[in-house]
Amino acid sequence: MTVSLTPILLGIFAACSQQHQEPDSVTAEATKNHLADETSPYLLQHVYNPVDWYPWGDEALDRAKSEGKPIFLSIGYSACHWCHVMEHESFENEKIAAFMNENFICIKVDREERPDLDAIYMAAVQKLTGSGGWPMSVWLTPELKPFYGGTYFPAEAKYGRPGFLEILTSIANAWQDNRAQIDASADQLTEALTNKFPAVEAGKGLITLAELDLGQQQWVASMRTTFDSIDGGFGQAPKFPRAEDLRFLLAAAHRLDGTIPGAQAKEMALFTLTKMTEGGMYDRLAGGFSRYSVDGQWLIPHFEKMLYDQGTLIPAYLDAYRLSEDESYAKIVRQSCDYLLREMVDDAGGFHSSTDADSEGEEGKFFVWTPTTLAEVLGDDDAKFAAVLYGVTEAGNFEHGNSVLTDAKPAVIAAAELGVPVDEAEALEENVRARLYEARLKRIAPGTDDKVLTAWNGLAIDALAMAGRRLNEPRYTAAAARAADFLLAEMKLEDGRLLRAWRQGKAQHAAVLEDYAYFINALLSLFMSTGEERWLLEAQQLGDHMLADFWDEESGIFFDTDGRDESLLQRLQQPWDGATPAANAVALEVLTVLHAFTQDEKWRTPAQRGYAALMKMASSNPRAFASTLRPLAWAVKEPGVAVVIGTGDSKSLDIWRTALASSTYTDVLPVLRATAAMKSEIGLFQGRGSVDEKATLYLCEGQTCQLPRTEPIE
Missing domain, CATH: 3.40.30.10 (Glutaredoxin)
Structure with a gap:
C-alpha cells in the first residue's frame, strides 16, 4: 500500500x-x-x-x-x-x-x-x-x-x-x-513555525474612550455574524463553552447600555449561558460543565470535565448574574463551586485537573439514565417526575436507549403534568436531585487526573474568590485561600519563580506564562475578597518575575516561555484565546490592576505597550482576542478602586460586599478589609479606617478620591 x-x-x-x-x-x-x-x-x-x-x-x-x-x-x-x-x-x-x-x-x-x-x-x-x-x-x-x-x-x-x-x-x-x-x-x-511579533511602532498609543465605544459596537456586530440565535453559542457543532467570548459580551453590554449593540451583546451572552445549562453539557446532579457539546444544541456532551472550564465559566455566570440579577445564574455558580469543593479538591489544598469521559470502557456510562434506572433509585412516582423533569425517555437521547439528563421542563410544569402539588415542586426537585446524585456515587466513576497545575488552579482560585465576594459565601473564599497557600508552599522556588505541576508531593516543570498570569490574577482576586496585604505583596513579587522572564521589550508583548529550556525549538508568542484565556491578555490585565492598586508606573508602561501592540490584530478578530478586549476600558481609563474598611462586624461589611457586587460598581475594583490596618505596606490602607463605627468606603480613581461613605449608593 x-x-x-x-x-x-x-x-x-x-x-x-x-x-x-x-x-x-x-x-x-x-x-x-x-x-x-x-x-x-x-x-x-x-x-x-x-x-x-x-x-x-x-x-x-x-x-x-x-x-x-x-x-x-x-x-x-x-x-x-x-x-x-x-x-x-x-x-x-x-x-x-x-x-x-x-x-x-x-x-x-x-x-x-x-x-x-x-x-x-x-x-x-x-x-x-x-x-x-x-x-x-x-x-x-x-x-x-x-x-x-x-x-x-x-x-x-x-x-x-x-x-x-x-x-x-x-x-x-x-x-x-x-x-x-x-x-x-x-x-x-x-x-x-517562527511567529515572533514585529517591533511595536514607536509612539503608538492606545485608543480613546470614544474610539473604544465605537470599537465595541463593531466587535459585537462581528460576533453576531456567527451567533446561533436558535441554540446559542457561535458557529456549528461541536460547540465549546468559550467563556471569554461571553464575558466580553457582558462587559460590552454594560458599557453600551441603552444602545442597540449593547442590547444585542446582552442577548447573545445571556441566551447562550442559559442554553448551555439547559442541555446535557451541564451536570444536573453534581454541578460543573463538561468540556464541549458534540451537537449544536448543547444536548450531548463530551463527558470529560476540566478544571479550567469551571474556572472560566463560574466568572461568566457571575457576570451574567450581576448584569441581569437573575437568580438562576447564581444557582449555577453555587452548584459549580460546590462541585469543585466536593469532587475536585486535593487533600493538600489544590484542585485536580480533570475527570475522564469514560468509565467501564464506555464514554458517558457514569452519567446516563433510563426510566428503569430512575425507578430503581426513586420508586415509580418520583421516577416519573424525574423523567419529565430531566427528559428521560424509553428511546433515550444517547446511545443504547440511555438519556443524558437535561433541563427538559421546569419543576412546576413537571409537577402540574403529574398531578403533584405545585408548591411542592421545588422541594421535590431538590430531593430527587440529591437521591440520584447519591446513587450515582455508587457507580464506577471515571478516572481523575489528580495532578495540580498552577495555571488551572489560578483560574479556580479566582473563580472561588470572586464567587465568595459577590455571593457573600465565605467558604468559597476560604477554599480559594487554602489553594493559594498550597501553591505558594509547593510551587514557589526559593528564587521566587514558579513550577507548573504537582502530584503526590512532587512539584516539577518550569512554569510558563499562563502559570504566572493566572496565579497573579488569583492572588489579586483574593486581595479584593479579603483585603489581606499578603496576597497583593505576593502578586507583586510574581509580577516582577513575569516581567523579567517573559516580557519582550521589542514587540511589547509576552513570550509563552522564559527561554531557559534549550530543548525547545523556539519561544512562541501566542496572544490569542484558546480553551482558556490568552495568557498575554491576563498578563496585561493583571499589570493594569497592579498599577491601579499601587500607582507604580513599572506596571502601567508594559501594559499600555502590550495593548497598543495587539489592538490591530484584536480588532480584526474579536472572538480570538475576547480576553484582550474585555478589560480594555481599564487600560484606556484607569479603573476606580473601592476600598472598604470594616469594623470587625461582619454584618456591616456584608452590606458593602453586596453593594459592590451589583452593577452599580461594575467599573471599580473592590477591596474588602475586615478592620483597619495598624501598620501597612500598602498605600491603599494607609491612614484609612472606619467612620462612626461603620464599615466605610474609600473610592479613588488614580490620585483623586471621593469623600468616605458609610452608606451604599441607592
Missing part, C-alpha cells in the same frame, strides 16, 4: 510503495518502560505499554542523537477519549510496539504538564495538515525538528485514515532512503 504523508513530504514518500513488513509476534511481558518514575497520571497510564516510552528529557534526546534515529513524539492528556483509543489499538499492540522500538525513540508527553512542547508541535501539525487535536503524533529529527505529524491514527486503515503501522513503515523507510530530503523539509517547516 502506498501511504502519502504530507504535501511537504510528498516527494520523499512517493517512492515508498511497498507493503509494510509485519514484525514478528512478541510475547507480552508486564515490564515497565521509562515512564515508571513519572508522576503524571497520563504518563503512568502508559507505563506497562510494550512501547519503550521515555519522558521528554536528556536521556531520550541524547539517545536519538547517538543512534541517529527519528523521534516519535506522542502528546495527549488523561481525560482524552481518543488518546485512550489509540493506546489500546496501537500502543498495546505487540507487533506495532516492536516496530516502534526498533525504528524510533518513542517519547510520551502530558500536554497539561508541558504546554510549551504541546504548543510548538501542535503548530507544526497544523501547518502540515491544516488541523490539530489530541492525541498528537509527531515525528522529529534528532535535532527535534518536526517533519511529519497528525492526530489519531487507527491501527488499521479506517475512517479514511491510513493504518498506524503503514505510516510507521513508510517513515522508517524514508528515514533510511531519503534522510537529506527529510532534513531539508524539517528545516523548512521549523522556519515556518
Whole structure:
C-alpha cells in the first residue's frame, strides 16, 4: 500500500510503495518502560505499554542523537477519549510496539504538564495538515525538528485514515532512503513555525474612550455574524463553552447600555449561558460543565470535565448574574463551586485537573439514565417526575436507549403534568436531585487526573474568590485561600519563580506564562475578597518575575516561555484565546490592576505597550482576542478602586460586599478589609479606617478620591 504523508513530504514518500513488513509476534511481558518514575497520571497510564516510552528529557534526546534515529513524539492528556483509543489499538499492540522500538525513540508527553512542547508541535501539525487535536503524533529529527505529524491514527486503515503501522513503515523507510530530503523539509517547516511579533511602532498609543465605544459596537456586530440565535453559542457543532467570548459580551453590554449593540451583546451572552445549562453539557446532579457539546444544541456532551472550564465559566455566570440579577445564574455558580469543593479538591489544598469521559470502557456510562434506572433509585412516582423533569425517555437521547439528563421542563410544569402539588415542586426537585446524585456515587466513576497545575488552579482560585465576594459565601473564599497557600508552599522556588505541576508531593516543570498570569490574577482576586496585604505583596513579587522572564521589550508583548529550556525549538508568542484565556491578555490585565492598586508606573508602561501592540490584530478578530478586549476600558481609563474598611462586624461589611457586587460598581475594583490596618505596606490602607463605627468606603480613581461613605449608593 502506498501511504502519502504530507504535501511537504510528498516527494520523499512517493517512492515508498511497498507493503509494510509485519514484525514478528512478541510475547507480552508486564515490564515497565521509562515512564515508571513519572508522576503524571497520563504518563503512568502508559507505563506497562510494550512501547519503550521515555519522558521528554536528556536521556531520550541524547539517545536519538547517538543512534541517529527519528523521534516519535506522542502528546495527549488523561481525560482524552481518543488518546485512550489509540493506546489500546496501537500502543498495546505487540507487533506495532516492536516496530516502534526498533525504528524510533518513542517519547510520551502530558500536554497539561508541558504546554510549551504541546504548543510548538501542535503548530507544526497544523501547518502540515491544516488541523490539530489530541492525541498528537509527531515525528522529529534528532535535532527535534518536526517533519511529519497528525492526530489519531487507527491501527488499521479506517475512517479514511491510513493504518498506524503503514505510516510507521513508510517513515522508517524514508528515514533510511531519503534522510537529506527529510532534513531539508524539517528545516523548512521549523522556519515556518517562527511567529515572533514585529517591533511595536514607536509612539503608538492606545485608543480613546470614544474610539473604544465605537470599537465595541463593531466587535459585537462581528460576533453576531456567527451567533446561533436558535441554540446559542457561535458557529456549528461541536460547540465549546468559550467563556471569554461571553464575558466580553457582558462587559460590552454594560458599557453600551441603552444602545442597540449593547442590547444585542446582552442577548447573545445571556441566551447562550442559559442554553448551555439547559442541555446535557451541564451536570444536573453534581454541578460543573463538561468540556464541549458534540451537537449544536448543547444536548450531548463530551463527558470529560476540566478544571479550567469551571474556572472560566463560574466568572461568566457571575457576570451574567450581576448584569441581569437573575437568580438562576447564581444557582449555577453555587452548584459549580460546590462541585469543585466536593469532587475536585486535593487533600493538600489544590484542585485536580480533570475527570475522564469514560468509565467501564464506555464514554458517558457514569452519567446516563433510563426510566428503569430512575425507578430503581426513586420508586415509580418520583421516577416519573424525574423523567419529565430531566427528559428521560424509553428511546433515550444517547446511545443504547440511555438519556443524558437535561433541563427538559421546569419543576412546576413537571409537577402540574403529574398531578403533584405545585408548591411542592421545588422541594421535590431538590430531593430527587440529591437521591440520584447519591446513587450515582455508587457507580464506577471515571478516572481523575489528580495532578495540580498552577495555571488551572489560578483560574479556580479566582473563580472561588470572586464567587465568595459577590455571593457573600465565605467558604468559597476560604477554599480559594487554602489553594493559594498550597501553591505558594509547593510551587514557589526559593528564587521566587514558579513550577507548573504537582502530584503526590512532587512539584516539577518550569512554569510558563499562563502559570504566572493566572496565579497573579488569583492572588489579586483574593486581595479584593479579603483585603489581606499578603496576597497583593505576593502578586507583586510574581509580577516582577513575569516581567523579567517573559516580557519582550521589542514587540511589547509576552513570550509563552522564559527561554531557559534549550530543548525547545523556539519561544512562541501566542496572544490569542484558546480553551482558556490568552495568557498575554491576563498578563496585561493583571499589570493594569497592579498599577491601579499601587500607582507604580513599572506596571502601567508594559501594559499600555502590550495593548497598543495587539489592538490591530484584536480588532480584526474579536472572538480570538475576547480576553484582550474585555478589560480594555481599564487600560484606556484607569479603573476606580473601592476600598472598604470594616469594623470587625461582619454584618456591616456584608452590606458593602453586596453593594459592590451589583452593577452599580461594575467599573471599580473592590477591596474588602475586615478592620483597619495598624501598620501597612500598602498605600491603599494607609491612614484609612472606619467612620462612626461603620464599615466605610474609600473610592479613588488614580490620585483623586471621593469623600468616605458609610452608606451604599441607592
